[in-house]
Amino acid sequence: MTSDPIEKPGRPTDEDLTRRILATAGEMLGRHGYQALSVEQVSKAVGCGKTAIYRRYADKGALVAAVLRSQVEIGAMPDRGDIRGDLLEHVLQNQRNQELSPEQSHGLRAMFEPDVFPTLWDSFFQHRRRQGVEIIDRAIARGELPEDVHHDILLDTIAGLTLYRQSVxxxxxxERHYVDIIDALVSTPPRRLADADEQASP
Structure with missing residues (x-):
């Protein structure tokens, strides 16, 4: 699945209309939440037909995933040459992604909706996770982390701190608190358990 506008034969997609659809849907999502949002309401507020929205997004879930995706950046792959610097740059991008207005923060809850999360995972979270895994793999190759480090626990600890403390x-x-957390995680990294490996594939 993808949150990018659906490419269909025919006339080119009106990019200005796409931006207005996303902006309007974002405002309504922030004010009323996911359950109360409808494609029909968005189309009326924008002044376009529902078909114009469905030409771009298969359903409400895909539309909301596109709204949330438009508010964040994957960011460049960090390459400072050491694990602490790379993790810091990675987490600061995550922090910037969550510096949202109150309305946007309210709308962010929609990411956990079953119709939204798979699309957002494919278009955004999976790419961020792959960056994090590559950062750790490079650190293992440089001898900065042990081979049995638990990638997911390390990355989730940092990401979870940002999500809970900043977004909730x-x-x-x-930034100094991030430095302290990263230093603690690198100095005593979480290890994979031999009898219960729960590490997810990137």
Whole structure:
């Protein structure tokens, strides 16, 4: 699945209309939440037909995934030459992605909807996760981390801190706290368990 506009034969997609659809859907999502949102409401607010939206997005879930995807950046692959610097750059991009307005933060909850998450995973989270895994793999090759480091636990610890503290509690995380957390994780990294390996494939 993808949150990118659907390419169909015929006239080219109107990019200005696409931007207005995403902006309007984002505003309505932030005000009313996912369950109350409908494609019909968005089309009326934008002043276009529902078919114009369905030409771009297969359903409401794909539309909302596109809204959320438009608010974040995958970011460049960090390459500072050491694990601490690379992880810091990676997590600061994650932090920037979650510096949202109150309305956007409210709309962010829609990412967990079953109709939204798979599309958002394919178009965004999977790419971010692959970056994180590559950062750790390079660190293993340089001898900075052990071969049995648990990639997911390490990455999820940092990502979870940002999600909970910044997006839920709405408390800005000072970069120095990230440095402290990263230093602790690199100094004593989580290891894979021989009898219960729960590491997900990237």
């Amino acid at each position: 509690k709405r408390i800005h995380i000072d």
